[in-house]
Amino acid sequence: xxxxxxxxxxxxxxxxxxxxxxxxxxxxxxxxxxxxxxxxxxxxxxxxxxxxxxxxxxxxxxxxxxxxxxxxxxxxxxxxxxxxxxxxxxxxxxxxxxxxxxxxxxxxxxxxxxxxxxxxxxxxxxxxxxxxxxxxxxxxxxxxxxxxxxxxxxxxxxxxxxxxxxxxxxxxxxxxxxxxxxxxxxxxxxxxxxxxxxxxxx
Amino acid sequence: xxxxxxxxxxxxxxxxxxxxxxxxxxxxxxxxxxxxxxxxxxxxxxxxxxxxxxxxxxxxxxxxxxxxxxxxxxxxxxxxxxxxxxxxxxxxxxxxxxxxxxxxxxxxxxxxxxxxxxxxxxxxxxxxxxxxxxxxxxxxxxxxxxxxxxxxxxxxxxxxxxxxxxxxxxxxxxxxxxxxxxxxxxxxxxxxxxxx
Numbered sequence: 001x002x003x004x005x006x007x008x009x010x011x012x013x014x015x016x017x018x019x020x021x022x023x024x025x026x027x028x029x030x031x032x033x034x035x036x037x038x039x040x041x042x043x044x045x046x047x048x049x050x051x052x053x054x055x056x057x058x059x060x061x062x063x064x065x066x067x068x069x070x071x072x073x074x075x076x077x078x079x080x081x082x083x084x085x086x087x088x089x090x091x092x093x094x095x096x097x098x099x100x101x102x103x104x105x106x107x108x109x110x111x112x113x114x115x116x117x118x119x120x121x122x123x124x125x126x127x128x129x130x131x132x133x134x135x136x137x138x139x140x141x142x143x144x145x146x147x148x149x150x151x152x153x154x155x156x157x158x159x160x161x162x163x164x165x166x167x168x169x170x171x172x173x174x175x176x177x178x179x180x181x182x183x184x185x186x187x188x189x190x191x192x193x194x195x196x197x198x199x200x201x202x
Numbered sequence: 203x204x205x206x207x208x209x210x211x212x213x214x215x216x217x218x219x220x221x222x223x224x225x226x227x228x229x230x231x232x233x234x235x236x237x238x239x240x241x242x243x244x245x246x247x248x249x250x251x252x253x254x255x256x257x258x259x260x261x262x263x264x265x266x267x268x269x270x271x272x273x274x275x276x277x278x279x280x281x282x283x284x285x286x287x288x289x290x291x292x293x294x295x296x297x298x299x300x301x302x303x304x305x306x307x308x309x310x311x312x313x314x315x316x317x318x319x320x321x322x323x324x325x326x327x328x329x330x331x332x333x334x335x336x337x338x339x340x341x342x343x344x345x346x347x348x349x350x351x352x353x354x355x356x357x358x359x360x361x362x363x364x365x366x367x368x369x370x371x372x373x374x375x376x377x378x379x380x381x382x383x384x385x386x387x388x389x390x391x392x393x394x395x396x397x398x
Binding site for chain 2: 007010011013014015017018019020021022023024025026027030031033034035037038039041042138
Protein backbone atom coordinates (compact mmCIF):
# COMPACT_ATOMS: atom_id res chain seq x y z
CA UNK A 1 0.00 0.00 0.00
CA UNK A 2 2.78 2.43 1.02
CA UNK A 3 4.69 1.35 -2.05
CA UNK A 4 1.67 2.14 -4.26
CA UNK A 5 1.20 5.53 -2.64
CA UNK A 6 4.88 6.32 -3.23
CA UNK A 7 4.56 5.24 -6.85
CA UNK A 8 1.50 7.44 -7.28
CA UNK A 9 3.45 10.37 -5.84
CA UNK A 10 6.23 9.66 -8.32
CA UNK A 11 3.81 9.51 -11.23
CA UNK A 12 2.13 12.72 -10.21
CA UNK A 13 5.43 14.54 -9.73
CA UNK A 14 6.88 13.37 -13.05
CA UNK A 15 3.70 14.36 -14.88
CA UNK A 16 3.59 17.76 -13.18
CA UNK A 17 7.25 18.49 -13.92
CA UNK A 18 6.93 17.28 -17.52
CA UNK A 19 3.94 19.55 -17.97
CA UNK A 20 5.96 22.49 -16.60
CA UNK A 21 8.88 22.05 -18.99
CA UNK A 22 9.44 25.40 -20.68
CA UNK A 23 8.14 26.21 -24.13
CA UNK A 24 11.06 27.13 -26.36
CA UNK A 25 10.98 29.53 -29.28
CA UNK A 26 13.14 28.78 -32.30
CA UNK A 27 15.71 31.44 -33.26
CA UNK A 28 14.44 34.17 -35.58
CA UNK A 29 16.78 33.16 -38.40
CA UNK A 30 15.21 29.70 -38.67
CA UNK A 31 12.32 30.98 -40.78
CA UNK A 32 14.88 32.52 -43.17
CA UNK A 33 16.41 29.07 -43.62
CA UNK A 34 13.00 27.49 -44.24
CA UNK A 35 12.05 30.30 -46.59
CA UNK A 36 15.27 29.76 -48.55
CA UNK A 37 14.53 26.02 -48.77
CA UNK A 38 11.02 26.60 -50.04
CA UNK A 39 12.19 29.26 -52.52
CA UNK A 40 14.80 26.78 -53.78
CA UNK A 41 12.17 24.07 -54.18
CA UNK A 42 10.00 26.49 -56.14
CA UNK A 43 12.90 27.19 -58.48
CA UNK A 44 13.75 23.50 -58.84
CA UNK A 45 10.59 21.42 -58.91
CA UNK A 46 12.64 18.56 -60.39
CA UNK A 47 14.69 18.50 -57.20
CA UNK A 48 11.42 18.05 -55.29
CA UNK A 49 10.61 15.03 -57.44
CA UNK A 50 13.98 13.48 -56.66
CA UNK A 51 13.57 14.26 -53.00
CA UNK A 52 10.42 12.15 -52.71
CA UNK A 53 11.52 8.95 -51.14
CA UNK A 54 9.45 5.85 -51.03
CA UNK A 55 9.68 3.71 -47.96
CA UNK A 56 12.16 1.29 -49.54
CA UNK A 57 14.57 4.11 -50.24
CA UNK A 58 14.10 5.44 -46.75
CA UNK A 59 14.92 2.00 -45.36
CA UNK A 60 18.03 1.92 -47.53
CA UNK A 61 19.02 5.35 -46.26
CA UNK A 62 18.76 4.19 -42.68
CA UNK A 63 20.88 1.18 -43.55
CA UNK A 64 23.48 3.57 -44.89
CA UNK A 65 23.39 5.63 -41.72
CA UNK A 66 27.10 5.14 -41.21
CA UNK A 67 27.60 7.75 -43.90
CA UNK A 68 26.40 10.27 -41.33
CA UNK A 69 29.58 9.71 -39.35
CA UNK A 70 31.94 12.68 -39.78
CA UNK A 71 34.78 10.78 -41.43
CA UNK A 72 32.43 9.20 -43.96
CA UNK A 73 30.67 12.50 -44.55
CA UNK A 74 34.03 14.15 -45.23
CA UNK A 75 35.02 11.34 -47.55
CA UNK A 76 31.66 11.47 -49.36
CA UNK A 77 31.90 15.24 -49.62
CA UNK A 78 35.43 15.02 -51.04
CA UNK A 79 34.32 12.45 -53.62
CA UNK A 80 31.34 14.64 -54.49
CA UNK A 81 33.55 17.70 -54.83
CA UNK A 82 36.07 15.91 -57.05
CA UNK A 83 33.29 14.38 -59.14
CA UNK A 84 31.59 17.77 -59.35
CA UNK A 85 34.80 19.45 -60.48
CA UNK A 86 35.48 16.72 -63.03
CA UNK A 87 31.96 17.03 -64.43
CA UNK A 88 32.26 20.83 -64.46
CA UNK A 89 35.59 20.67 -66.35
CA UNK A 90 34.04 18.21 -68.80
CA UNK A 91 30.97 20.38 -69.27
CA UNK A 92 33.08 23.51 -69.68
CA UNK A 93 35.31 21.78 -72.26
CA UNK A 94 32.22 20.51 -74.07
CA UNK A 95 30.75 23.99 -74.01
CA UNK A 96 34.01 25.45 -75.38
CA UNK A 97 33.87 22.94 -78.16
CA UNK A 98 30.22 23.78 -78.73
CA UNK A 99 31.08 27.47 -78.80
CA UNK A 100 33.61 26.91 -81.61
CA UNK A 101 31.01 25.26 -83.76
CA UNK A 102 28.07 27.30 -82.56
CA UNK A 103 28.00 29.59 -85.57
CA UNK A 104 27.33 26.56 -87.74
CA UNK A 105 24.97 24.41 -85.73
CA UNK A 106 23.40 26.22 -82.83
CA UNK A 107 21.56 29.42 -82.33
CA UNK A 108 22.78 31.90 -79.73
CA UNK A 109 19.49 31.48 -77.86
CA UNK A 110 20.18 27.80 -77.39
CA UNK A 111 23.67 28.49 -76.03
CA UNK A 112 22.30 31.06 -73.66
CA UNK A 113 19.71 28.61 -72.43
CA UNK A 114 22.39 25.95 -71.89
CA UNK A 115 24.60 28.41 -70.04
CA UNK A 116 21.68 29.28 -67.78
CA UNK A 117 21.10 25.61 -67.07
CA UNK A 118 24.77 25.34 -66.09
CA UNK A 119 24.36 28.26 -63.71
CA UNK A 120 21.33 26.55 -62.16
CA UNK A 121 23.39 23.38 -61.80
CA UNK A 122 26.21 25.28 -60.12
CA UNK A 123 23.75 26.75 -57.61
CA UNK A 124 22.30 23.32 -56.98
CA UNK A 125 25.76 21.88 -56.20
CA UNK A 126 26.62 24.81 -53.96
CA UNK A 127 23.38 24.36 -52.02
CA UNK A 128 24.10 20.67 -51.63
CA UNK A 129 27.67 21.22 -50.45
CA UNK A 130 26.52 23.93 -48.02
CA UNK A 131 23.90 21.62 -46.50
CA UNK A 132 26.56 18.97 -45.88
CA UNK A 133 29.09 21.46 -44.53
CA UNK A 134 26.43 22.90 -42.19
CA UNK A 135 26.06 19.48 -40.57
CA UNK A 136 29.83 19.06 -40.23
CA UNK A 137 30.30 22.58 -38.89
CA UNK A 138 27.67 22.02 -36.21
CA UNK A 139 29.32 18.79 -35.18
CA UNK A 140 32.67 20.53 -34.78
CA UNK A 141 31.35 23.62 -32.99
CA UNK A 142 31.58 22.07 -29.55
CA UNK A 143 35.35 21.64 -29.98
CA UNK A 144 35.95 25.31 -30.76
CA UNK A 145 36.27 28.54 -28.84
CA UNK A 146 32.68 29.74 -28.21
CA UNK A 147 33.58 33.34 -29.08
CA UNK A 148 34.98 32.27 -32.43
CA UNK A 149 31.89 30.14 -33.05
CA UNK A 150 29.57 33.02 -32.15
CA UNK A 151 31.40 35.35 -34.57
CA UNK A 152 31.32 32.79 -37.35
CA UNK A 153 27.64 32.12 -36.72
CA UNK A 154 26.90 35.83 -37.04
CA UNK A 155 28.72 35.86 -40.36
CA UNK A 156 26.86 32.74 -41.49
CA UNK A 157 23.54 34.31 -40.55
CA UNK A 158 24.26 37.45 -42.56
CA UNK A 159 25.41 35.38 -45.55
CA UNK A 160 22.26 33.28 -45.39
CA UNK A 161 20.20 36.46 -45.29
CA UNK A 162 22.10 37.79 -48.31
CA UNK A 163 21.48 34.52 -50.16
CA UNK A 164 17.76 34.67 -49.36
CA UNK A 165 17.59 38.27 -50.60
CA UNK A 166 19.43 37.40 -53.81
CA UNK A 167 17.08 34.51 -54.40
CA UNK A 168 14.07 36.77 -53.89
CA UNK A 169 15.55 39.21 -56.41
CA UNK A 170 16.14 36.34 -58.85
CA UNK A 171 12.49 35.37 -58.47
CA UNK A 172 11.72 38.72 -60.13
CA UNK A 173 14.45 38.51 -62.75
CA UNK A 174 15.87 35.03 -62.82
CA UNK A 175 18.96 35.72 -64.88
CA UNK A 176 20.02 39.16 -63.71
CA UNK A 177 23.82 38.90 -64.09
CA UNK A 178 24.70 41.18 -61.16
CA UNK A 179 22.38 39.39 -58.72
CA UNK A 180 23.70 36.04 -59.94
CA UNK A 181 27.22 37.24 -59.25
CA UNK A 182 26.27 38.43 -55.73
CA UNK A 183 24.57 35.13 -55.06
CA UNK A 184 27.51 33.05 -56.20
CA UNK A 185 29.89 35.23 -54.15
CA UNK A 186 27.70 34.69 -51.08
CA UNK A 187 27.67 30.94 -51.74
CA UNK A 188 31.47 30.87 -51.96
CA UNK A 189 31.82 32.91 -48.74
CA UNK A 190 29.35 30.70 -46.90
CA UNK A 191 31.01 27.53 -48.15
CA UNK A 192 34.48 28.66 -47.05
CA UNK A 193 33.21 29.87 -43.65
CA UNK A 194 31.41 26.60 -43.01
CA UNK A 195 34.41 24.62 -44.20
CA UNK A 196 36.61 26.51 -41.78
CA UNK A 197 34.19 25.80 -38.91
CA UNK A 198 33.98 22.14 -39.94
CA UNK A 199 37.70 21.50 -40.12
CA UNK A 200 39.22 23.92 -37.58
CA UNK A 201 40.86 22.42 -34.52
CA UNK A 202 41.17 24.32 -31.25
CA UNK B 203 -10.38 38.38 -39.91
CA UNK B 204 -7.56 36.28 -38.61
CA UNK B 205 -6.78 33.14 -40.54
CA UNK B 206 -6.12 31.28 -37.32
CA UNK B 207 -8.98 29.94 -35.27
CA UNK B 208 -8.63 29.03 -31.64
CA UNK B 209 -8.94 25.29 -31.03
CA UNK B 210 -11.33 23.63 -28.58
CA UNK B 211 -8.71 22.77 -26.00
CA UNK B 212 -8.28 24.93 -22.97
CA UNK B 213 -4.68 23.80 -22.46
CA UNK B 214 -1.95 25.53 -24.42
CA UNK B 215 -2.92 23.63 -27.55
CA UNK B 216 -1.80 24.89 -30.96
CA UNK B 217 -4.44 26.86 -32.86
CA UNK B 218 -6.55 25.21 -35.53
CA UNK B 219 -5.71 26.30 -39.04
CA UNK B 220 -8.45 27.74 -41.24
CA UNK B 221 -9.27 25.90 -44.45
CA UNK B 222 -8.60 29.08 -46.40
CA UNK B 223 -5.05 29.23 -45.07
CA UNK B 224 -4.46 25.62 -46.10
CA UNK B 225 -5.73 26.49 -49.57
CA UNK B 226 -3.26 29.36 -49.74
CA UNK B 227 -0.49 26.98 -48.73
CA UNK B 228 -1.62 24.59 -51.46
CA UNK B 229 -1.36 27.47 -53.90
CA UNK B 230 2.28 27.78 -52.84
CA UNK B 231 1.97 31.19 -51.15
CA UNK B 232 5.05 31.67 -49.01
CA UNK B 233 3.17 34.10 -46.75
CA UNK B 234 0.67 31.37 -45.89
CA UNK B 235 3.47 28.98 -44.91
CA UNK B 236 4.97 31.69 -42.75
CA UNK B 237 1.60 32.16 -41.01
CA UNK B 238 1.44 28.44 -40.26
CA UNK B 239 5.05 28.52 -39.08
CA UNK B 240 4.39 31.45 -36.72
CA UNK B 241 1.35 29.69 -35.29
CA UNK B 242 3.09 26.39 -34.61
CA UNK B 243 6.77 27.19 -34.20
CA UNK B 244 6.88 27.17 -30.39
CA UNK B 245 4.90 23.94 -30.03
CA UNK B 246 6.89 22.10 -32.68
CA UNK B 247 10.30 23.47 -31.71
CA UNK B 248 9.78 22.65 -28.02
CA UNK B 249 8.75 19.13 -28.91
CA UNK B 250 11.74 18.66 -31.23
CA UNK B 251 14.12 20.13 -28.66
CA UNK B 252 12.86 17.78 -25.96
CA UNK B 253 12.98 14.87 -28.37
CA UNK B 254 16.58 15.43 -29.45
CA UNK B 255 17.88 17.05 -26.28
CA UNK B 256 19.68 19.79 -28.21
CA UNK B 257 18.69 22.86 -30.15
CA UNK B 258 20.76 22.12 -33.27
CA UNK B 259 18.86 18.97 -34.15
CA UNK B 260 15.63 20.67 -33.09
CA UNK B 261 16.25 23.51 -35.56
CA UNK B 262 17.14 21.11 -38.37
CA UNK B 263 14.09 18.96 -37.66
CA UNK B 264 11.78 21.97 -37.75
CA UNK B 265 13.37 23.11 -41.01
CA UNK B 266 12.95 19.65 -42.57
CA UNK B 267 9.38 19.49 -41.29
CA UNK B 268 8.31 22.69 -43.00
CA UNK B 269 10.03 21.68 -46.21
CA UNK B 270 8.08 18.40 -46.04
CA UNK B 271 4.88 20.36 -45.40
CA UNK B 272 5.58 22.44 -48.51
CA UNK B 273 6.26 19.33 -50.55
CA UNK B 274 3.26 17.37 -49.33
CA UNK B 275 0.56 19.95 -48.64
CA UNK B 276 -1.17 18.81 -51.82
CA UNK B 277 -1.60 15.37 -50.31
CA UNK B 278 -3.01 16.60 -47.01
CA UNK B 279 -6.49 15.17 -46.57
CA UNK B 280 -8.89 17.65 -45.06
CA UNK B 281 -10.46 14.84 -43.04
CA UNK B 282 -7.41 14.75 -40.73
CA UNK B 283 -6.68 17.54 -38.29
CA UNK B 284 -3.96 19.77 -39.69
CA UNK B 285 -2.12 19.84 -36.36
CA UNK B 286 -2.16 16.03 -36.19
CA UNK B 287 -0.67 15.89 -39.67
CA UNK B 288 1.96 18.47 -38.76
CA UNK B 289 2.96 16.69 -35.56
CA UNK B 290 3.17 13.40 -37.49
CA UNK B 291 5.59 14.91 -40.00
CA UNK B 292 7.68 16.45 -37.21
CA UNK B 293 7.93 13.22 -35.23
CA UNK B 294 8.71 11.16 -38.33
CA UNK B 295 11.44 13.67 -39.13
CA UNK B 296 12.78 13.54 -35.56
CA UNK B 297 12.74 9.74 -35.51
CA UNK B 298 14.44 9.32 -38.87
CA UNK B 299 16.97 12.02 -37.98
CA UNK B 300 17.71 10.21 -34.72
CA UNK B 301 18.26 6.98 -36.64
CA UNK B 302 20.68 8.67 -39.00
CA UNK B 303 22.69 10.13 -36.16
CA UNK B 304 22.45 7.31 -33.69
CA UNK B 305 26.18 6.74 -33.76
CA UNK B 306 26.98 10.37 -33.02
CA UNK B 307 28.01 11.48 -29.60
CA UNK B 308 24.99 12.55 -27.58
CA UNK B 309 25.06 16.30 -27.12
CA UNK B 310 22.58 17.92 -24.83
CA UNK B 311 21.87 21.41 -23.56
CA UNK B 312 19.32 21.57 -20.80
CA UNK B 313 19.99 24.74 -18.90
CA UNK B 314 16.64 26.43 -18.37
CA UNK B 315 14.09 27.48 -15.84
CA UNK B 316 10.60 26.04 -15.60
CA UNK B 317 7.94 28.05 -17.40
CA UNK B 318 5.82 28.04 -14.25
CA UNK B 319 7.48 26.60 -11.13
CA UNK B 320 5.40 23.72 -9.89
CA UNK B 321 5.95 23.97 -6.16
CA UNK B 322 7.48 26.11 -3.46
CA UNK B 323 10.70 24.12 -3.75
CA UNK B 324 11.57 25.64 -7.10
CA UNK B 325 15.23 24.68 -7.04
CA UNK B 326 14.47 20.99 -6.53
CA UNK B 327 11.87 21.09 -9.28
CA UNK B 328 14.26 22.75 -11.72
CA UNK B 329 16.92 20.16 -10.93
CA UNK B 330 14.44 17.34 -11.40
CA UNK B 331 13.20 18.93 -14.63
CA UNK B 332 16.71 19.08 -16.05
CA UNK B 333 17.34 15.49 -15.10
CA UNK B 334 13.96 14.43 -16.45
CA UNK B 335 14.59 16.27 -19.70
CA UNK B 336 17.92 14.51 -20.12
CA UNK B 337 16.41 11.10 -19.43
CA UNK B 338 13.47 11.72 -21.77
CA UNK B 339 15.87 12.31 -24.65
CA UNK B 340 17.40 8.85 -24.14
CA UNK B 341 14.12 6.90 -24.10
CA UNK B 342 13.44 4.59 -27.07
CA UNK B 343 12.06 6.74 -29.89
CA UNK B 344 8.40 5.72 -29.88
CA UNK B 345 8.16 5.72 -26.09
CA UNK B 346 9.73 9.16 -26.14
CA UNK B 347 7.29 10.44 -28.75
CA UNK B 348 4.29 9.09 -26.83
CA UNK B 349 5.54 10.42 -23.50
CA UNK B 350 6.21 13.89 -24.91
CA UNK B 351 2.86 14.14 -26.69
CA UNK B 352 0.93 12.97 -23.63
CA UNK B 353 2.83 14.60 -20.79
CA UNK B 354 4.04 17.82 -22.35
CA UNK B 355 1.64 18.55 -25.21
CA UNK B 356 -1.55 17.40 -23.51
CA UNK B 357 -2.56 14.93 -26.23
CA UNK B 358 -5.05 12.17 -25.39
CA UNK B 359 -4.11 8.58 -26.21
CA UNK B 360 -6.68 8.71 -29.00
CA UNK B 361 -4.94 11.73 -30.54
CA UNK B 362 -1.54 10.12 -30.09
CA UNK B 363 -2.82 6.99 -31.85
CA UNK B 364 -4.00 9.11 -34.75
CA UNK B 365 -0.76 11.08 -34.91
CA UNK B 366 1.66 8.16 -34.69
CA UNK B 367 -0.66 5.66 -36.40
CA UNK B 368 -0.67 3.27 -33.47
CA UNK B 369 -3.56 1.93 -31.40
CA UNK B 370 -4.70 3.63 -28.21
CA UNK B 371 -3.69 0.53 -26.27
CA UNK B 372 -0.17 0.71 -27.69
CA UNK B 373 0.02 4.37 -26.82
CA UNK B 374 -1.03 3.69 -23.21
CA UNK B 375 1.45 0.84 -22.96
CA UNK B 376 4.32 2.96 -24.35
CA UNK B 377 3.44 5.78 -21.97
CA UNK B 378 3.41 3.45 -18.98
CA UNK B 379 6.75 1.92 -19.99
CA UNK B 380 8.30 5.33 -20.57
CA UNK B 381 7.21 6.48 -17.11
CA UNK B 382 8.52 3.32 -15.46
CA UNK B 383 11.87 3.72 -17.24
CA UNK B 384 12.09 7.35 -16.18
CA UNK B 385 11.28 6.51 -12.55
CA UNK B 386 13.90 3.77 -12.54
CA UNK B 387 16.57 6.08 -13.99
CA UNK B 388 15.73 8.97 -11.68
CA UNK B 389 15.85 6.62 -8.71
CA UNK B 390 19.26 5.41 -9.90
CA UNK B 391 20.36 9.05 -10.04
CA UNK B 392 19.42 9.39 -6.38
CA UNK B 393 16.19 11.33 -6.84
CA UNK B 394 13.33 10.50 -4.52
CA UNK B 395 9.78 10.77 -5.77
CA UNK B 396 8.49 12.61 -2.73
CA UNK B 397 7.95 16.35 -2.82
CA UNK B 398 10.52 18.69 -1.26
